Amino acid sequence: MKRIDQLTFTRFIAIIVVLFFHGSGGVYYQALSKFIPPALLISATTSVTYLYVLSGFVMSLVYFRPHEKFSIGKYWTSRILRLYPLYLISFLLVCYYYIDYVARIKPQKTLANIFVVQAWWPPYAQSFNYAAWSMTVEFFFYAIFPFFTMWAYRQTTKKLIWVSVAVWVVSQVIHNILWIGYFPDYENFLVYFPVFHLSSFILGAVGGIWFLREGRGLVVKSFVSPLVLLGGILLMSAYVVISSESTQMPNKLQLMTGLLAPVLTVIIAALALDKSRISTFFNHPALVALGETSYGLYILHVPFIWIYQRALENSSLTNPQLIFDYTFVPLMIGSGLLIHYYVDQPLRNWLKKILQRVSLPLLILDLVIIALSVYLSFRLRFDVRREYASYRSMTLLMFWSAFILRTVFSVRFNALNPAGFYGSFVELVRPVLISVTVGSIVLAGIIFTGYFLGKFENYPRSVFVLDWALMFGLSLGARFIFRFLGVDKTELQPA
Numbered sequence: 001m002k003r004i005d006q007l008t009f010t011r012f013i014a015i016i017v018v019l020f021f022h023g024s025g026g027v028y029y030q031a032l033s034k035f036i037p038p039a040l041l042i043s044a045t046t047s048v049t050y051l052y053v054l055s056g057f058v059m060s061l062v063y064f065r066p067h068e069k070f071s072i073g074k075y076w077t078s079r080i081l082r083l084y085p086l087y088l089i090s091f092l093l094v095c096y097y098y099i100d101y102v103a104r105i106k107p108q109k110t111l112a113n114i115f116v117v118q119a120w121w122p123p124y125a126q127s128f129n130y131a132a133w134s135m136t137v138e139f140f141f142y143a144i145f146p147f148f149t150m151w152a153y154r155q156t157t158k159k160l161i162w163v164s165v166a167v168w169v170v171s172q173v174i175h176n177i178l179w180i181g182y183f184p185d186y187e188n189f190l191v192y193f194p195v196f197h198l199s200s201f202i203l204g205a206v207g208g209i210w211f212l213r214e215g216r217g218l219v220v221k222s223f224v225s226p227l228v229l230l231g232g233i234l235l236m237s238a239y240v241v242i243s244s245e246s247t248q249m250p251n252k253l254q255l256m257t258g259l260l261a262p263v264l265t266v267i268i269a270a271l272a273l274d275k276s277r278i279s280t281f282f283n284h285p286a287l288v289a290l291g292e293t294s295y296g297l298y299i300l301h302v303p304f305i306w307i308y309q310r311a312l313e314n315s316s317l318t319n320p321q322l323i324f325d326y327t328f329v330p331l332m333i334g335s336g337l338l339i340h341y342y343v344d345q346p347l348r349n350w351l352k353k354i355l356q357r358v359s360l361p362l363l364i365l366d367l368v369i370i371a372l373s374v375y376l377s378f379r380l381r382f383d384v385r386r387e388y389a390s391y392r393s394m395t396l397l398m399f400w401s402a403f404i405l406r407t408v409f410s411v412r413f414n415a416l417n418p419a420g421f422y423g424s425f426v427e428l429v430r431p432v433l434i435s436v437t438v439g440s441i442v443l444a445g446i447i448f449t450g451y452f453l454g455k456f457e458n459y460p461r462s463v464f465v466l467d468w469a470l471m472f473g474l475s476l477g478a479r480f481i482f483r484f485l486g487v488d489k490t491e492l493q494p495a
Contacts, residue, residue, distance in 0.1 A: 004061065004272050006282035007054065008291030014047035015294045015301075018131070019329065021047075024305050026325030037237070039244035046240055046260055048134060052197055053204035053264045055138065057272075059145055060208025066153040072146045077360045079142040085347045086299050086339070087116065087135055093303035094128045097310070103393045110396075111371055114403070122188035131302045133192045140194040141201045148205065157213050164199075164206040168261060171199040175257050191257070200258035207265040211272055218273065226278055229270035236263050293336035296344055301332055358416040361487060362478065363407070366416070369474045370406050374399045377467040381460060394447060394456050398467075401446050402439065406471070409435040409442075415475070421483040428483070432475050440468040 020029045021044035032041055063075060091113055095102050102110075109118075109127050118124040119136035126133065152160055175196050183190055190196070239260065271279065281287070308328060312320035378395045382388040410416050415431040444464045451459040 005288045006271055006279040009282045009287040011294035012290040014050050015297045017041060017047040018044045018298060019301055024328050026328060028329050037241045039241045040237055043240045049200050049258050049261055050264050052200040053261050054268055055141060056201040056204025057208040057268050060205045064149055064209055064212055070146055070150055075146055077355055081348050081351055083135060086296055086344055090129050090299045090303055097303060097306050103396050119192045119194055125188045125192040129302045132299060137194045137197050152209060157210055160206045160209060164202045167202050168199040171196065172259060196257040200261040203261045203265045207269050211269055215269060215273055225270050225274040226276045229267060229274060232263050232267035232270060236260055293340045296339045297332060297336040304332060354411060358411060359418045362416055362482060365478050366410060366475060370402050373467050373470040374402055376470055377463045380466055381463050397450060398443055398447060401443055405442055406439040409439045421479055428479055436468060436472045436475060440464055
């Protein structure tokens with residue numbers, strides 16, 4: 001169906017609130033706080049819930065097609081391409097900021113962030129880019145959405161609404177009992193664990209289904225949608241302001257895990273139905289463009305804050321904080337627009353072309369194999385913990401080099417092409433053998449260069465033999481398993 005552009009700009013509003021919450025609003029926050037209650041301007045918990053509800057709503061608008069086959073693989077590929085490139089860029093920017101400490105960070109923590117699973121392990125939820133925990137939640141939503149949607153095809157709208165409300169009630173009861181009993185000892189678990197946010201996404205998805213089935217066909221008076229919209233906003237605002245000032249809530253009860261999700265669902269549905277001047281204003285191309293930059297603003301603003309503040313502090317300026325307060329928000333928005341149109345979109349289009357001949361499930365599995373192979377190569381070679389720890393810097397360099405280069409070589413030598421799974425034995429083995437061997441030679445050269453330059457005290461040749469054997473064996477085994485299970489076989493059938 002046609003895009004509902006008036007929803008797009010609301011993402012930008014939510015992200016600006018998150019920026020204000022993280023202390024980067026400067027003079028703009030101060031100016032707005034004279035007219036808007038400060039509690040609303042920094043209500044990041046409500047903004048994040050809104051984004052989850054909106055995500056479910058929009059997913060249903062785009063993908064709820066009861067009379068069409070749901071292509072799970074294409075859906076996941078599309079979602080990963082939408083989020084992961086900028087996510088990885090933000091991760092690398094944080095690594096750059098902490099360049100002197102990266103080698104000392106636990107490999108598990110690094111891998112958890114690379115594979116976007118940090119929020120599943122509470123101690124890692126706020127590691128690296130602390131705003132990126134929500135990407136773990138989004139990927140969790142994307143993982144279950146196809147199965148929820150295919151189940152929803154067979155359900156009545158009334159049943160879906162009752163189920164979504166029941167999920168929300170159960171989630172709130174469980175979460176708030178845990179919050180009262182275990183906050184702040186288990187704060188990272190209670191605030192960031194993905195399951196606690198699922199009810200918000202489900203409510204949004206069901207709201208989108210209702211809109212498609214019944215809402216867009218409703219004939220209502222022109223004042224009804226704006227009235228419901230403004231009523232929902234006032235109710236949400238009143239609760240946020242009152243709760244922020246209340247001392248009666250146990251442990252400063254927060255709204256992070258979807259307490260206001262039903263109200264936010266109504267707000268989104270009302271705005272989708274609205275045809276008043278509010279929607280006309282929100283549909284302005286400039287505002288829609290700002291809404292399109294919202295993900296880039298969100299995922300990049302933390303490393304941008306850190307790097308920009310450091311640059312100002314290291315400069316000869318007399319009042320770097322004042323300059324930050326005036327310039328960061330407009331610079332962030334301008335950077336977001338440039339990144340969206342000249343980095344994010346071209347990068348996604350380029351990756352989309354590459355992935356036309358790549359098995360995404362195998363690519364993800366290969367990345368896991370790369371990480372496992374590097375770790376096991378050093379762990380098997382240096383079984384004494386102290387000896388193994390002395391090679392941490394080398395392990396890290398080899399991992400990052402392998403993570404990038406082995407992936408490039410796999411694509412270059414066609415080792416990820418689904419067609420290779422179902423050809424002859426030679427067609428299956430040859431690209432894997434070539435890509436793994438070339439990768440091992442290049443990795444050995446990189447580590448030798450570091451050794452030659454005096455960065456490392458030793459050059460353990462046996463590590464590269466172990467890594468080659470593990471990579472070749474595990475990669476080949478994965479492809480035989482994919483062949484046996486028929487993974488991606490349907491993608492090879494003629495249209």
